[in-house]
Amino acid sequence: MNKFINKVQKKIDFMKLKKQDLECLAKKGEYILSLCVNIEKDSISAPVEHHLPLKDSSGRDNDSNNWKLTDTEKETVISYTKDLFSYAELVVNSYDIHNDKLELLPLWFVFPTFALNTIQWRMGIAEKYESIYFDAIDQLSKEEWNLYKEKYPIPPYMVERYAFNVRHNFY
16 A cells, blocks of 8 residues: 555656746756855865855854845745755655656756755755766766756866766766
């Protein structure tokens, strides 16, 4: 009975996923990215520090009280982040790399505040989404990958992540 319920839920989630407005979600990710700062560091493991502007650099970068943003910007970032995480959950819950050929949003739009080496990539929804995303990218031909990169240019702070994760090294 549980397998049947899981299959039905997966189909429902996949139908919701197909109805997602990727252009709108991408714009939400772009908006958040436009607020982020990138600070070059002398560090091999994290050459670029990437986050929303902070009031206190020693504070947490995911604490909205520490963001140096207007209240309206904070509310928008929180709302958009929820929408992007909901999209990621639909992908994780329903996408089948072997059967589905839907375009997936790039990591920097779905998780626009995540730095290159944040622990958040190794836990929860981000870890699962990243795994599905790179598997889907690996299914693309070189031509499809080039078109994808043209549509979604890889931001400099994410280049290193792609160099290590894209099997065909199309970058």
